[in-house]
Amino acid sequence: LVFQDLANEGLWKSTKDKSIIVSDTKEQVIEATNKVEFTLTLSPSDTKYKSIHNDTFDFSYTDCFGRAIEGFLDRTLKIGGVMAVQLSRDPAMAFEGPPNYKIVYFRKCNNSTFIAMRKVAYANTMSSRSASQRKLLQFFSEEKKAVLGNLEDVLLEPPRSATGKSKTYLRKTKFLPDLLNDSLEGYSRRVYIDVGGGHGSTRWFEQNYPTRNKDFDMYRIETVPETEVESDDAWEGPPTQMGISDWLWRNVKAEEYVVMKADAEVVEEMLKSKAIALVDELFLECKPIGKGGSSKRAYWECLALYGRLRDFGVAVHQWWG
Template structure:
């Protein structure tokens, strides 16, 4: 009897099954590495073979580009992303940009480099393609191995980690927190390192200098324009900064308190509305009508690079006097949220601010130093009081005022050094708008702002100057409430504008 012929077939089937299982495991591992891990196998991983470190894609007339294994992003497969027209054009553009930077000495093949807020990583890839191998990007969504998770406002790297930092595609100007973005670049860049920025939108001189103010102890080493590579970026402004000091912080001797108003602010004053040179016979009408002629600073410049937005109302009175009725309704804010400081010593108005959001009440009188003052409630003949029970008040130091000097109601209040408070409350990186209605005290406060250098912290002033003007009630009679003349007020406005401070006549 012949032996059964089934055994060799069974062995062959068993071998085929083992082979199929092995192929299945290889396919599963390959899919995991490419789609999930986003990188090639490391030594010691469960791999049947090592994946190549790069995948080559040939781009017509551009030579081979080595594209490293990366996970897909934005809904596109890796192959679709790396063969798209946008990717190819972007890589070509950034390769050209970085080669120019190498030629200029701002970048080298040995530079440890970071690309900030780069969702596709094409700038990172361009760096690696031209020989800068130690390059990585950060974005809110990772695209390994080119891009890892991070944000411009919180870079996941230690201090002084990089020789070169690049912010492309207008990523810096899109940031909602430019001051934090700038601080992180300054922190992670080595002394002597370079930071390069590409701006997409046209920028004015004010915004450009606001941008530079964010980078203390950095110097501008290159500034020029580039043609972009797609319709969203037809023109690019490239700025190259060099870090000059070790900690990225500004060290200034502020002992004399002086400041210098830069030339670009003087230029803004030149295009402001003209001052009213001739004394108006009906100032309560003329000054109110002049509102339509005012050229607001925020309508002339882009203020996006400022850290905070602040409105300081000195002599605020009630909420509806100017904060609620004018500033919050009419002042052009460029969709920015302003924090309001209401400075008002009269207790009658304090309850108005108790439940108002975004407003800090300073319940004292703005003055030239910290001291007790006398507060006089005095009305001109026929003056209509807008807020029940109170008129407008003048302040004087207690020691310099005698009992017979006041005609109206008098009480004691606490004054504070306004210039000193301002220097502690805002910085050069803030956008600061101020309205001042202080019943004649402007002739004390403005010189104090100049003397201490606090005037340089203010971007725009709306100033009501008080003088012995013609009275509404009594034709031919001037107010006995104030001693200054209109010419003295005009001199105060002119001195501010000549110093580069944008001031408007207010009522």
């Protein structure tokens, strides 16, 4: 299923790509791909590694990711190539993606977690493991679970008004920089994105978020194509016709620190496209039936979406502004 999914996403062209598998169970992997003929299959103990030239493959897959395997796969993968990894279930084997890669795929299947990363540069052109390695979604370990477990409790029923319990809830918000004790210094850029909202959330962000006195680039994105985004010198925005996921892939990088406020429909699109992997911290606006707007969601559906985001590894908060 995972290989078919990668093919459907355009990340693996089974009949065109030069592909390699490194696995202790390579026969089972090949069986799972409907016996597609890979260019090369190796076991971790194979002796052929040194004989393979640099920049040979378009696609690589491994279920035994480690420093030695990482170095070999990185050396032999072309720029723009995709490395797919089945992550270890051992908490001691926390995954740290190489800094010259960008995560483009995430999926859980049969109690296993798979990611795919696109090679965007040669390793020697990147600095040492940087802020991109601190992005929460790149930690699949007990540490990540502990961080998410320290977020504020979800409200099991919506507040009666935006001026009462909702403000109390926002005051109790446990922000990601505080939970990680992160100075926010190591990122190439810090970004706040307000999708579909006015200036209210921006003012709240500026007054309450622990920015550590660092500058954030601010974006307000209107999701309705017919609506013209109001001009404001303090804001930049994408063309309204572009989907939010496409815009994120084009304008946000893994090594940047990204905070976003968005409604449920936008977030569901980002989950489907995996663009949610670019967001460090999310404020989820999900108004149930009877709480304004045109939403047809029951509140339990909002809670279910919140749970999916937590399962995915997103530091998510409810937004009641």
